[in-house]
Amino acid sequence: MSSPLLSIEDLNISFKTSKGIVKANQGISLEVREEEILGLIGETGCGKTTLGKAILRLLSGKATLEGKIVYRGTDLLTLPEKEMRRFRGKEIGIMLQNPSACLNPVLSAGSQIAEIYRYHEGMGKKEAEKKAGKMLELVGISSSRGCEYPHQFSGGMLQRVMVAIGLALRPGLLIADEPTRGLDTDTKLQISELIAGLVRKENSSMLLITHDLEIAGRLADRIAVMYAGEIVEIGKVAEILSNPKHPYTLDLLHSLPGKGFRTVSGQPPSLVSPPSGCRYHPRCSFRLEACSQVHPALMGFEGERLTRCFLSEKGRINETAAQPFLNAQSALKCEEE
Amino acid sequence: MWKYIAKRLAMISIVIAGVTLVAFSAMYLAPGDPAEVIALARYGEDLSASQVETLRVAEGFDAPVHVQYMIWLGHLLQLDLGKSLVTSEDVLTEIRQKLPATAELAIASLLISLLIALPAGILGALRKNTLLDKSCMFVSLVGVSIPNFWLGLLLIWFFALTLHMFPSYGYGSLKHIVLPALTLGTSMSAVTARLTRASLLEVLGQEYIVAARARGFDERTILFRHALKNAFLPVVTFAGMQFGYLLGGAVVVETIFSWPGIGKLLVDSIFAMDFSMVQGCVLFIAVLFSLSSLAVDILYAVLDPRIRYDRRD
Ligand SMILES: Nc1ncnc2c1ncn2[C@@H]1O[C@H](COP(=O)(O)OP(=O)(O)OP(=O)(O)O)[C@@H](O)[C@H]1O
Numbered sequence: 225m226s227s228p229l230l231s232i233e234d235l236n237i238s239f240k241t242s243k244g245i246v247k248a249n250q251g252i253s254l255e256v257r258e259e260e261i262l263g264l265i266g267e268t269g270c271g272k273t274t275l276g277k278a279i280l281r282l283l284s285g286k287a288t289l290e291g292k293i294v295y296r297g298t299d300l301l302t303l304p305e306k307e308m309r310r311f312r313g314k315e316i317g318i319m320l321q322n323p324s325a326c327l328n329p330v331l332s333a334g335s336q337i338a339e340i341y342r343y344h345e346g347m348g349k350k351e352a353e354k355k356a357g358k359m360l361e362l363v364g365i366s367s368s369r370g371c372e373y374p375h376q377f378s379g380g381m382l383q384r385v386m387v388a389i390g391l392a393l394r395p396g397l398l399i400a401d402e403p404t405r406g407l408d409t410d411t412k413l414q415i416s417e418l419i420a421g422l423v424r425k426e427n428s429s430m431l432l433i434t435h436d437l438e439i440a441g442r443l444a445d446r447i448a449v450m451y452a453g454e455i456v457e458i459g460k461v462a463e464i465l466s467n468p469k470h471p472y473t474l475d476l477l478h479s480l481p482g483k484g485f486r487t488v489s490g491q492p493p494s495l496v497s498p499p500s501g502c503r504y505h506p507r508c509s510f511r512l513e514a515c516s517q518v519h520p521a522l523m524g525f526e527g528e529r530l531t532r533c534f535l536s537e538k539g540r541i542n543e544t545a546a547q548p549f550l551n552a553q554s555a556l557k558c559e560e561e
Numbered sequence: 562m563w564k565y566i567a568k569r570l571a572m573i574s575i576v577i578a579g580v581t582l583v584a585f586s587a588m589y590l591a592p593g594d595p596a597e598v599i600a601l602a603r604y605g606e607d608l609s610a611s612q613v614e615t616l617r618v619a620e621g622f623d624a625p626v627h628v629q630y631m632i633w634l635g636h637l638l639q640l641d642l643g644k645s646l647v648t649s650e651d652v653l654t655e656i657r658q659k660l661p662a663t664a665e666l667a668i669a670s671l672l673i674s675l676l677i678a679l680p681a682g683i684l685g686a687l688r689k690n691t692l693l694d695k696s697c698m699f700v701s702l703v704g705v706s707i708p709n710f711w712l713g714l715l716l717i718w719f720f721a722l723t724l725h726m727f728p729s730y731g732y733g734s735l736k737h738i739v740l741p742a743l744t745l746g747t748s749m750s751a752v753t754a755r756l757t758r759a760s761l762l763e764v765l766g767q768e769y770i771v772a773a774r775a776r777g778f779d780e781r782t783i784l785f786r787h788a789l790k791n792a793f794l795p796v797v798t799f800a801g802m803q804f805g806y807l808l809g810g811a812v813v814v815e816t817i818f819s820w821p822g823i824g825k826l827l828v829d830s831i832f833a834m835d836f837s838m839v840q841g842c843v844l845f846i847a848v849l850f851s852l853s854s855l856a857v858d859i860l861y862a863v864l865d866p867r868i869r870y871d872r873r874d
């Protein structure tokens with residue numbers, strides 16, 4: 225088993241808002257290992273971006289963070305701001321959600337890459353521009369387009385620029401937040417393969433945040449499933465897809481296009497006053513008496529799998545495996561591999 | 562970019578065409594028969610009816626109004642704004658002589674206002690809700706609410722009459738420009754500072770600032786490279802429009818400080834019923850204002866690539 229590059233220990237994040245305290249992340253414990261792609265999936269608003277930004281301490285002042293975020297032995301949460309800057313971009317690159325908002329509209333794409341080299345590596349203007357051009361070519365954009373401005377690029381191209389920026393300093397870890405959202409199917413595949421290819425080539429690791437289970441399934445080594453600010457299940461991709469232990473993961477699988485496209489029923493819960501007991505119990509079709517009262521812990525069983533569900537303790541494995549669609553799913557997965 | 566400028570120019574021509582109409586009709590909107598009013602100004606109280614009629618024919622007031630307008634436009638196209646009805650000086654020459662004073666005052670005021678407003682606005686945004694920010698914004702609120710004539714009088718009372726540091730009126734030396742420029746500059750800076758602060762605050766809340774921070778840049782780099790260029794966009798527009806407005810002569814301040822600029826010329830001509838001079842001034846001010854707004858638009862396009870390049874579809 226490879227050692228962790230990043231390990232998050234019992235992280236709690238809350239935002240003070242006028243509607244109350246939003247508990248966006250609760251008791252998150254995760255690790256991203258060397259040369260690993262970890263997929264983080266979950267429905268909108270469950271706290272994925274919050275976690276991604278928290279790793280680089282990019283959340284606004286309204287956020288309160290508790291816990292540990294350890295990168296290669298350094299707890300990032302205890303660093304002074306100045307030290308923290310050395311980790312941003314250089315050790316950990318991040319592609320924030322929504323590239324058109326993340327690129328400065330009045331600076332050309334090329335110069336936004338070049339400035340990274342000028343700032344961090346003290347390069348001259350010419351040299352930095354040349355290197356930026358190379359980076360653009362690497363992500364599949366002609367370097368002659370470096371002088372163009374963000375509004376002149378299509379969504380897919382913008383995402384490529386984000387990849388170039390995120391990987392500019394060859395970070396050990398890339399956090400990619402929804403890199404395929406809003407793209408058509410072909411572009412989605414191209415972009416995701418591009419990112420994963422570059423990350424693998426550099427022997428880096430990636431935290432791939434997405435609500436797209438298909439993309440996560442294709443690229444990731446392991447998947448962590450988030451629900452209402454908590455991790456509800458973590459495991460190897462093949463295990464998660466073929467044999468989900470948590471009912472939420474199961475429902476997510478149902479919602480895949482070819483798998484019935486049945487969206488998870490019910491409303492996403494409030495993060496200000498989350499449901500008592502298991503967060504998922506109001507929407508869960510397997511719920512037991514205890515589920516609404518007792519909060520289940522994230523329990524490990526068989527191999528590396530962790531699940532936050534009472535049912536899994538009672539050997540629900542067989543129950544789910546008996547479902548016909550899941551067998552189809554696992555067959556499909558085996559074929560691919 | 563050129564298409565953009567051409568479009569602006571076309572719009573400006575339409576505006577100026579409209580202004581000629583307004584400037585021309587000013588003479589007819591004023592009470593009384595223009596021929597009579599002019600004759601009164603020229604010959605005094607004891608004028609005869611025949612004198613008025615002679616003047617009416619001589620100045621072309623007997624023709625139908627639209628014909629008069631066409632004739633006037635014809636002269637205008639040859640840059641002939643006519644002669645002053647009071648002093649018989651050439652209108653354009655007169656205006657040109659007043660322009661330097663007005664331009665000097667406009668530039669000095671703009672400089673003063675930016676020197677105060679930009680640092681105050683930027684500091685206010687960076688130290689949001691601190692005592693420093695709040696006092697800056699309070700002062701600027703006071704600045705916004707004090708009318709120019711009142712501030713001008715206060716400055717005269719304090720710096721000229723009490724401290725005898727600067728002359729209270731007149732034109733000629735650097736000392737003369739201080740008080741009028743301070744009056745205009747400080748009152749302009751009040752709004753500009755608030756605008757700068759608000760605009761910078763908005764920019765600092767944008768996701769691309771977080772993204773820049775995520776690349777490991779320090780706050781200084783983020784401010785100067787990523788935030789200010791965006792934050793200045795509305796400030797440039799506002800300051801540019803103010804400048805255009807000042808170039809047309811700051812009527813109140815020029816009058817208070819007897820500053821021999823276009824604003825004072827306009828006021829004096831109105832009191833003297835010097836219609837052709839008023840027409841000339843109004844037209845000149847409108848053209849200057851339009852040109853400076855064109856300059857602002859061009860500057861905006863230089864700063865904002867989203868305007869400079871048409872979106873490629
Ligand atoms: N700065 C903030 N202030 C207050 N609340 C916030 C802030 N940022 C996020 N939240 C809240 O935290 C919760 C989690 O948000 P987050 O953006 O992490 O979700 P997400 O999983 O990334 O969703 P999406 O898939 O839509 O990107 C949401 O309820 C959101 O409203």
Ligand SMILES: [Mg+2]
Nearest residue numbers: 272273274321
């Ligand atoms: Mg998100």
